[in-house]
Structures are given as structure tokens and as C-alpha cells.
Amino acid sequence: MKKRLPRLTSLAVVLLILVCAFPAYASKTKLQVIHRAVIHEEWVQRHLEGFYAENPDIEVEFIWIPTGEYLQKLQVLFASGTIGDLVEMNPSYNYGYFAKEGLWTDLEPFIAQDGFDLSPFYPTALDAARINGTLYMIPFSIHPGVSALFYNKTLFEKAGVELPTADWTYDDWLAAAKALTLDTNGDGKIDQYGMQAPITWPSIMTVFHSFGGGWIDETGTKSALNTEASVDAIQWMADLFLKHKVSPWSSEMVASPFATGQVATMLGGYWDVAGTANLMQEGMEWEVVTAPAGPAGVITGPSSFDGYAIPAASKNKEAAWKLIKYMLGDERLYDYVASGLNPTTNGEINSHPDFQGLKGHTTFIKSLDEGNYIPTPMPANFRAGELRSAVISGLEAILLGDVPVSDGVKQIDAAVQRVLDRP
Amino acid sequence: MKASRRQALQGYLFISPWLIGFLVFTLGPLLYSLYVSFSEYSLFGSPYWTGLDNYQRALFEEPLFWKSLKNTLYFVALNVPLSIIGSLLLAMLLNQNIRGKTVYRTMFYIPSITPVVATTLIWVWILRSDFGLLNMMLEKIGLPAVPWLSSTRWAIPSLVLISLWEIGGQRMLIFLAGLQGINQELYEAADIDGGSVLQKFFHITLPMLSPTLLFNLIISIISSFNVFTTAFIATKGGPANATLFYVLYLFKNAFEWFQMGYASALAWLLFIVVFAVTVLQFVLSKRWVYYESE
Structure with a gap:
């Protein structure tokens, strides 16, 4: 009995620690996000602190995938049921096919619930993101193609x-x-x-x-x-x-x-x-x-665009939607254009005076504004x-x-x- | 429990990790792929039975199926004899008593242990038509530049070249082991009888080496039918599908075009082809392979 006592005590201490730590751990929503690596990764990483400050109850775990492997990896993640809660998407990554297979979440209810203002967004991007009338992805960037x-x-x-x-x-x-x-x-x-x-x-x-x-x-x-x-x-x-x-x-x-x-x-x-x-x-x-x-x-x-879509199988759709809203905020989109990645879907950001001197910027924005392009x-x-x-x-x-x-x-x-x- | 039964049980227990591994990770997926090959399956949702549709599509409706099979057969026809003859010659050279032969042996074997992706990328650079190393050397000696990987005509021979370099050392090593197993007394006897070098090669070396040759031949043919990585890295199947090998076509169907059912059918068709070729080799080998123990 004497020998057992220290063991029991240490077991009790460990249990106590677990019990104390668990609620704090469990109260955080863990969000798994599939994102393209390198350029977009840098953009997202720059703004993560701000997201955590606004949403201390959410913890984001990213899977960064190089562009060249993106499509294959997505398929495997979908097929194995490990696609997570939020996916960076682009029509060329078979967005439409996944939609046809019923793998995305309809985003309209989230937009309606928050009164999220889509009016500054290029309607062509939103139209192209609608598959059979349903919006499964919110674009953050758009470009008028090779123009x-x-x-x-x-x-x-x-x-x-x-x-x-x-x-x-x-x-x-x-x-x-x-x-x-x-x-x-x-x-x-x-x-x-x-x-x-x-x-x-x-x-x-x-x-x-x-x-x-x-x-x-x-x-x-x-x-x-x-x-x-x-x-x-x-x-x-x-x-x-x-x-x-x-x-x-x-x-x-x-x-x-x-x-x-x-x-x-x-x-x-x-x-x-x-x-x-x-x-x-x-x-x-x-x-x-x-x-x-x-x-x-x-x-x-x-024309094509990058955006965010929530997999139908996600268990944290509300938290994923919060991250979408945050990344579509003016400050993030401004930084996106400033990094030279692409124009954003928000026309007001694109016409910011800071960008008018960027090489080619006005040429491409003119194509976008005048509609000299065809969606994919x-x-x-x-x-x-x-x-x-x-x-x-x-x-x-x-x-x-x-x-x-x-x-x-x-x-x-x-x-x-x-x-x-x-x- | 009887002793013999207990022994059997222990035996099974000892091999159970492999047995379970084989059943779960090899036989299970194998049988599932056979089932999937008779169905329409996009990887999402569940497969639905379509009978022989996928096989019918491959054999009668898809030009790309035949194109990829033709490309693969061309690769096999070039790669197998060249790799066998080349590595046999190398092995015979390094079986001589020359100075520094262990260094040479190591050097020739190194490509086999270098990652294929890395060596292929280096070869892509060597084979570039504008400032590739090979063309620069050709031009130095007054020969015209060749569009190695960028023309439909040269693309497969170029990939054969890469593959020879990658696997030659491995085959050489097996030949070398075979050569060293040949009893030297046979050569000595031939020397006494005044046998020429060629006579010794055809009447001693080749017959004595025939089991090794058969092994290398079978391995070469199977790996050539399965050619994938070099084309996937160097050409992605292009230009104009000239290097779309069978397994690359299968991969695209499975992992890019959402057709796991069709891809599974392709896999089984390839299995049948490779299996038939291998059986044929074993049957024919009775005529030319000599086993000392027989």
C-alpha cells in the first residue's frame, strides 16, 4: 500500500491537469483549411494574427499544398473524408465537378444571415461561381484572363x-x-x-x-x-x-x-x-x-477567380464562414492587390489610388470594367x-x-x- | 493441444503480420479494384455497377487507350533489349581484372539509388534542345541539334535513354553476380581446347548466365510496361500524347479525370497483358535457360 500511494497521487495529479486543461482546449473550434502554398500562403499568414484577435475561440490548422499537386490532393482528401472545413478554390480545380457531386455547402444562407454585402463584388465572378444557381464559393480575386x-x-x-x-x-x-x-x-x-x-x-x-x-x-x-x-x-x-x-x-x-x-x-x-x-x-x-x-x-x-468554399462534410461551417468573411475584408483584399497577386473581386479596392501607378494594373482593370472577357x-x-x-x-x-x-x-x-x- | 498443431499455430502467428498486411493492404484493394472496374466510380459517393462498360470503352471506344498501349509497347521494345545488352556488356567489362573496378562498379550503380525525380529533372536539362548539354556537345562535333523531348519522334527514345541510365547499374549488378558464379574451370578447359573469345561467350557465358538473363528479362519487361515516373516528370505525356504511357493514362483517369472505375479496368487489362507475357517467357525459357542443377 505504501508503494502504491505515490503512484496513485501522481495519477490523480495527471488526471487533474487533464480535467483542467480539457475544457480550455475543447472550447476552441479547430478549423482545417486547405490552401495553396507559396504566394497565397504568405498573404494568409500575414493576416492570421488579426483573425485570432477577433476570434480567440477558433484555431486554424492549415494544409498548404503546392499549386501543381492541388487537384490530385483535393480529390484524395475529398475521397478519404478528410477535406476539412474550408478550401481555397478555383474553377480549374474542378470546382464545378465537386459541386455536381454535392460536395460543397450552399453559402447563400450564411450571406443572408449576416447581411453580407456582395454589391461591391464583380457580378461576373459571382455568376461564374454559381453552379446551377447555387453559390458554393465566394471569390476573393478575379482576373480578366490573358488580356x-x-x-x-x-x-x-x-x-x-x-x-x-x-x-x-x-x-x-x-x-x-x-x-x-x-x-x-x-x-x-x-x-x-x-x-x-x-x-x-x-x-x-x-x-x-x-x-x-x-x-x-x-x-x-x-x-x-x-x-x-x-x-x-x-x-x-x-x-x-x-x-x-x-x-x-x-x-x-x-x-x-x-x-x-x-x-x-x-x-x-x-x-x-x-x-x-x-x-x-x-x-x-x-x-x-x-x-x-x-x-x-x-x-x-x-476570366477566372480564386475563392473560398466550405465542404458539405464540414462540422465547423460557422467558424469557416467567419474566416471567409475576415479574408474578404478590405484590409486583406487591399494587401492582396498590393502584393501584385491579382485584382480582387471588390472593384472598389481595385480602383484605390495607391494601385493606379502599378504596371499594367489599369490595363487589366479596364478589361474587367469594360467586360472584354469571357468567363471560363x-x-x-x-x-x-x-x-x-x-x-x-x-x-x-x-x-x-x-x-x-x-x-x-x-x-x-x-x-x-x-x-x-x-x- | 498436439505438438504439431501447436507448431503450426506458432508458425501462423509468426507470419501473421505479413499475412494480415497482404490481406488488408494488397489482396483487399486488389479485389475491390476488380469490383470497381465493373462500375462507374468517381471516387466520391459509391460505385454503381455498369458491367463490362469500362472494358468495352477501353477496347472499342477510346483512341487514347490504344495510343497509350502503342507508346508503351514501343518503349518496351526499345528499352528491354537495350537495357539487357547494355548492362550485360557493362557487367562483362567490370568482371575483368582491371584497376579500380570497384570504383567503376560503384559509379555505375549510383544512378539506381538516386531519386528518379532528381535524375529525371537533370536529364530534362541535359536534353533541352536550345542550351541542353547533349545538343551543345553534338554541335561541337558538327552534328545538328535534336529536339529530344519536344518532338513526337524523339520523345520516347529520349525517355529510353533516361531510363537506361537509371536502371542500367542495377541490372549490371545482377549480371555481375551471375558472371561471378560461373565456374572458371569451364573457361580454362575452353582455353586448352583453343576456344575463341566469341565461342567462350556463346558456349559458356551465355548458357551459364541464362537463369540470370531470364530474371533480368522478366524484371525489365514488367518495369518497362509500368513506365510512369520519367514521363510524368519530364513530359507529362506530351508532346501531342507521344509519351502518354499506359500507366500515365491510367493515372490521369484515376486522379485527374474522376474515372476510378475506368482506371481500374485499365489496371486489370494491363495485369492480363503483363501476366500473359510473363507466362509466355517462362514457357519459352525451357528452351533456352540452362540450370546447372538439372
Whole structure:
């Protein structure tokens, strides 16, 4: 008995500590948030203290995932039931597909309950975030897609080519690109190209739109690739490589051929400005103007947006909603634009005087305000990723010269239709 | 309890961690995937039975299925003979009494223990067409630059090159062990009879090495059919699906395109192909593999 006493005492002490500590621990709501790492992580981390100060009863546990792995990780988290309480979302991460599967929470009741004011938000972003009429995600950022022409002023001046203006057409652009495609060191090899051809995913869509074409019709059930406008767009892209040879092949380019001076022009989005500014070679001046007008005028896009969505399976929806509201606060959104990430969904923040001098800012905001963009077209079955893969691989075969445009278009058209026909 | 029964029980108890592990983590998922392959399953919700739809879709409706199978067979056809011949030659070289052979052996084996992701990224840089190391060397000796990973024609040979470098050392090591197991007296006898180098190779080395060769062949074929990581890192299946290998296609269906049912069907089809090829090798091996103990 004597021996047992100290043991019992220590057990009692441990129990006492647990009993005392547990209520304090249990009273905190633990929120699990899935967020993209790196740039967005820095933005969120800067404001966490403020959130905790306002909400001492909530503890946030983040899972930061690199952009490249985001989609796969999300699927696994959903499938394994560990998706948590709040997810940073973007239409390209199969937001629509998850909505179709009933995996999100309808946010309208939360908005109504708090009288949350959505009026400063771009209606296009909110409309695009509504899936079959229900709002499952509140966007915090929006961009008008690849809607500006970035040009290397130094290279233009060196070659004596007139600088681009906001009223340029695709013909003006091509003519300048030809004049800027040069063998600068005389070794018989081209070492400076006139443009980085717009053949990466968002910029392909800009070209399609600028020709008045697209890849799916407005019902999202039929391929629109084998139309005259779309074929013209593809022919134009193919000519850049096969006929005019004004662009290096994209998969072979360095991270930013524009910043290294390997190419003199490129189409870019808002997010490209900060990246380019970081990488730009010293001594090179560069500017951003509205994208050239294609045969159908300046219609860029697809516009896209990042936002927050609450998984249907979340047990802490109220707390998650508090974090959404907080991150959508003016101070956070102001910081978001100030970091050069993208415009926010709140138009008032975007037009803050502090931002008017930022390179390209007014150009992109003008596109947003004037509506010169198309929201990302969504297939009716929400199989966006598969669709993109079908278009890109088919286009690559054409642009490499492996198949003629007419045959290639038929192949992509069939591949796209196969995806659209799936449940 | 009888002694023999107790012994059996103890035996089962000892192997139970592996037995349970196999049942829970291998056989269970295997059987579940077989069930899922007959259903429509997006990973969310529960699968619903669609019978042979997924198999029918793969075999008769999807050009990408055949494209990926063709790409994989091309890879197998290039990679298997080259890796077998290359590593056998390496092993024979390093089986000679040359100075510093342990250093060479280590050097050739190092790629096998380096993470594939890291080596692939380095190879991507070496194979760049504009300022890649390989093209720079080619141009130095007056040869034209080759669009290694960026053309549909060269993409698979380039990935074979990467894969040879990665697995060559491993195969070499197995061959080396096989070579050292050959009784030297056989060579001495051949020397006395005046056998040439080639005669010794074809009549002593090759027959004596045939069990090792069979092992390497089977492992090579299976791993070549399963080629995934190099393409996933270096080309993502491009350009124009030229390196969309079977397992990469399967992965995309499962983890990017919400088609776990179809992906499971693909996995079982691949299993059937690989199983058939392996059985065929065992059957044919009776004609050319020589076991000393027989």
C-alpha cells in the first residue's frame, strides 16, 4: 500500500491537469483549411494574427499544398473524408465537378444571415461561381484572363520597330514579331524571337475568343472546334511556328523567355506582371498594353477567380464562414492587390489610388470594367480537366507539324466531343 | 493441444503480420479494384455497377487507350533489349581484372539509388534542345541539334535513354553476380581446347548466365510496361500524347479525370497483358535457360 500511494497521487495529479486543461482546449473550434502554398500562403499568414484577435475561440490548422499537386490532393482528401472545413478554390480545380457531386455547402444562407454585402463584388465572378444557381464559393480575386500584351521596349527600340499601342491588331503584332525575330550574333541560328506564341492554356483561349471561336458551345454539350472561327484561330497559331517561325516551342522555353529577352512580346495575365518584374533582366525596359484585337476584336479571357468554399462534410461551417468573411475584408483584399497577386473581386479596392501607378494594373482593370472577357466556359458535365487535355494534346500535334490543320481539327473535335458525351 | 498443431499455430502467428498486411493492404484493394472496374466510380459517393462498360470503352471506344498501349509497347521494345545488352556488356567489362573496378562498379550503380525525380529533372536539362548539354556537345562535333523531348519522334527514345541510365547499374549488378558464379574451370578447359573469345561467350557465358538473363528479362519487361515516373516528370505525356504511357493514362483517369472505375479496368487489362507475357517467357525459357542443377 505504501508503494502504491505515490503512484496513485501522481495519477490523480495527471488526471487533474487533464480535467483542467480539457475544457480550455475543447472550447476552441479547430478549423482545417486547405490552401495553396507559396504566394497565397504568405498573404494568409500575414493576416492570421488579426483573425485570432477577433476570434480567440477558433484555431486554424492549415494544409498548404503546392499549386501543381492541388487537384490530385483535393480529390484524395475529398475521397478519404478528410477535406476539412474550408478550401481555397478555383474553377480549374474542378470546382464545378465537386459541386455536381454535392460536395460543397450552399453559402447563400450564411450571406443572408449576416447581411453580407456582395454589391461591391464583380457580378461576373459571382455568376461564374454559381453552379446551377447555387453559390458554393465566394471569390476573393478575379482576373480578366490573358488580356494584355507584354513587350520588351528595349528590344523594340534596338530593332527600330514601332512600340505597340492599345489599338493594335493581330496583324500588327505578327508584323512586329517578324521584324523582331533575329539572329543577333550571326551564328546562323535565331536567338531572339518576336513572340512567345500564345499556346499555353489560358492564352489559347484568348486567341480562340479573339477570332470569335471557342471549343464548346454555350450549352456545354457540343464541341465548337470545327467552326470557321476556331479553325482560323488554330491556323493562325500553327503559322506562327510552321510558316513565320516567330516563336520558340513552348515546352522548350526557359521559365520566362520574355524576362530573359529570348522573346520580345507575349500575351500575359495580371499575375505575370509580378513574376516578370522579379525576373526581368537588368537594363531591359518593358511595358504592358491591352492585348491586340483579333478578327473579332479584343475579347480575352477566360476570366477566372480564386475563392473560398466550405465542404458539405464540414462540422465547423460557422467558424469557416467567419474566416471567409475576415479574408474578404478590405484590409486583406487591399494587401492582396498590393502584393501584385491579382485584382480582387471588390472593384472598389481595385480602383484605390495607391494601385493606379502599378504596371499594367489599369490595363487589366479596364478589361474587367469594360467586360472584354469571357468567363471560363464550363462543359455541362464539368469535365474541364479532361477537356483541356484533349484540346492541348491535339493542338500540339498540329503546331509541331505532325498533322495538317484540317485533319488535326477533326481529331480534336472528336476528342472533345467524346469528353462532352460522357456522364 | 498436439505438438504439431501447436507448431503450426506458432508458425501462423509468426507470419501473421505479413499475412494480415497482404490481406488488408494488397489482396483487399486488389479485389475491390476488380469490383470497381465493373462500375462507374468517381471516387466520391459509391460505385454503381455498369458491367463490362469500362472494358468495352477501353477496347472499342477510346483512341487514347490504344495510343497509350502503342507508346508503351514501343518503349518496351526499345528499352528491354537495350537495357539487357547494355548492362550485360557493362557487367562483362567490370568482371575483368582491371584497376579500380570497384570504383567503376560503384559509379555505375549510383544512378539506381538516386531519386528518379532528381535524375529525371537533370536529364530534362541535359536534353533541352536550345542550351541542353547533349545538343551543345553534338554541335561541337558538327552534328545538328535534336529536339529530344519536344518532338513526337524523339520523345520516347529520349525517355529510353533516361531510363537506361537509371536502371542500367542495377541490372549490371545482377549480371555481375551471375558472371561471378560461373565456374572458371569451364573457361580454362575452353582455353586448352583453343576456344575463341566469341565461342567462350556463346558456349559458356551465355548458357551459364541464362537463369540470370531470364530474371533480368522478366524484371525489365514488367518495369518497362509500368513506365510512369520519367514521363510524368519530364513530359507529362506530351508532346501531342507521344509519351502518354499506359500507366500515365491510367493515372490521369484515376486522379485527374474522376474515372476510378475506368482506371481500374485499365489496371486489370494491363495485369492480363503483363501476366500473359510473363507466362509466355517462362514457357519459352525451357528452351533456352540452362540450370546447372538439372
